[in-house]
Amino acid sequence: MTSGEKRVEIEKELSFGPVHPALIEPYRIRLFVNDEIVEDCELNINMAYRGIEKLFDGLPVERALLIAERVCGICSHVHAWNSVRVIEGGLKIDVPPRANYIRVITQEMQRITSHLILFGHAFEVVGHETFAMRSFLLRESFMDLISYVGGNRVMPSVPIIGGIRPRADLTESLKRVILERIDEFEEKYKGYVARIIEDPLVMSRLTGIGFLTKEDAIKFHATGPTGRASGWDYDVRTKMDEYKPFDFNVITDESCDTKARIVVRALEIFESLKIIRQAVKNLPEGPVVNRSWRAEEMDFTTALLEAYRGELMHSYGLDSQGRIRNYKIRTPTPTNLAAMEHACIGDHVTEAILTIASCDPCLTCCTRAEIVDSGKSFVLSDLEIIRKYGWRK
């Protein structure tokens, strides 16, 4: 605490976890409160460590894809896609336009399911079970469509290096089904959003809590809808070549509160529908995969992608045999965590959990490494690990 900061007296500490009963995520929340008001918040992750980055080391790059997809069940496609974008960028592998379109379609379908899951969780935390269940019901349309495209609901495995799996190519009948389904979905979804906005009780729970200013969002690098709900118009999709053929808006809101985070996501679903429609209607003819590449030594390469919760980074290098070295993943969640801790302050205890859920309800992907040394445990950042132990050769 600096000398300029106001010292706050804390009455007591309330702690929840390591698995939160409502969010069902492995993290521990420590709230420092005065009566009901949260004066400070600590979010402790590292309650579940999978060591997924270590699993990549030494694997042939084609097999890495299978693991990358399993970083998260909700964001499976975005991890798989970004994983192949690293090698495609590093080795300059051309991807057929048709494959890019189908990758974008799958990405936007999964973005819709991800946002609807967030609504489900957020409304469960608000205590409105009907809205939560309706959200999961709406999500089913897109879970079905994802399985029609990729063959699986959760792990569609659409991208491969150089394109997409041939079985994920869209037939004319599937294109028709997608267009019909999204029309039906849009009709129902409009009604759902209208009912949420018109519900004064729900709005009273969402409005004016969990403030995160634009300056704080930038400071904590709270990307994705969390940052956009604070008025920061940062969206990696606007810089991506794959998204250049599509017309869509970056939704922002200046309200900076929990309601804004819900509204931004609600409106982003309409933008995703717009992108899917454009992609299906203008789907280019041609091959869906480029097989003319071979794995060779590649420098440490980084790829950024707009995941459903914010900016996602994958980076790795390849050795001379095409095996992976130093795979690093930075999901949007670690940077959102700091924003969540900050946004909770000043709210009631019950609202603090809602603020966390509105920023990012899924935290498992962010735990990286815990070093246990002489009985003491330390959580180190990637940079600290590199400084202390050096690059793995």
Place this chain on the structure above:
Amino acid sequence: MEDVPLFVLGLIASSIVAAAIGVLYSLVLPGIERKVQARIQQRIGPPILTPGFWSVLKFGYKKRVDPNAQMPRLYRSLVYFGIGIVVLLFLFTTPYWWAVLGWGSILGIAGLLKLEEVLYVLMGSQSQSFLSTGMPVPDIAKGSKHIGIKREFVEQHSGERALKMMAIGSLPLYLALLVPFAMAKSTMIRSVVAMQNPGYIMSSSWLSAPLPSSPVLFTLPGVLAAIVYFVGYVMLLNEKPFSILKAKIDLIEGGVLEYASKLRAYYYIMRNVLMFALSSIFVTLFIGIPFDPFMPVMMVLNLALSLLLPIMLAALVAFSPILTFRQIYPAAIGLSAIGVLALIISLGV
């Protein structure tokens, strides 16, 4: 004085019949509530008997788990006290109890309800589950910006919330309860029923079914008080939108968190009987149909009309979020104002 043994015999018989039917019937109510809620949410929902009856039976057969409460015996006994309080509360709807030591009055009902509320404060202050501070996570070893701060169990926080709800949350219910008594210009339940249903008080045949001629519910202060009573009913049952005592998102289950196996079964019985007792009191005071074990038609009518509040509760729960104290305080003040208005009008009537 010769009538005293007969009265005691009648009191015992009516209490046994009423308690048995009341407890059994109350075990069906959660199932109906959950079914209505599920239908609103386009789900099939559980079988009617599962949430109330079978779950109680199931918990009755679970292995005993001792609570980690500060005073485990006191904590365990609270649920037995609770059952006693809510059963006694329900018995006030039976005519025999109206004459016992003058307890069949607004004072008896309000006093028992207040006791029931105090139980949640005590439960919250006693319970110490492993789900929060008790969890073996090296919080202190990891360090913190705030050192030496009192670490509180979530149940204790629930106890503090229960105290706040006692102070303000349940006020509307008591105001609404006053209205029928104010209209009858008496503190006794008998007078309230007599005002609405004079035929019942004069009836001597056990097969007769005297219907109320002027129910309080069909008057302006009655309607206002009924609305306030319903919201107070939701508050007292700690159901959404007023379930802040046991909000799953932060307090998990609140003070009742450590009730497991048989104690959990008893807690369910306590909650279910409270749900039925408050409904039955509503039917007695606002419609004028008491639960008379010696007049089967009146008893069945009371049972049937007692479904009204749980069904309305289910619909409210399905469409409501959990409110925080930011919303609860203004809501309680607004409802209290409506309750006071109903009281003023009823005094005029």
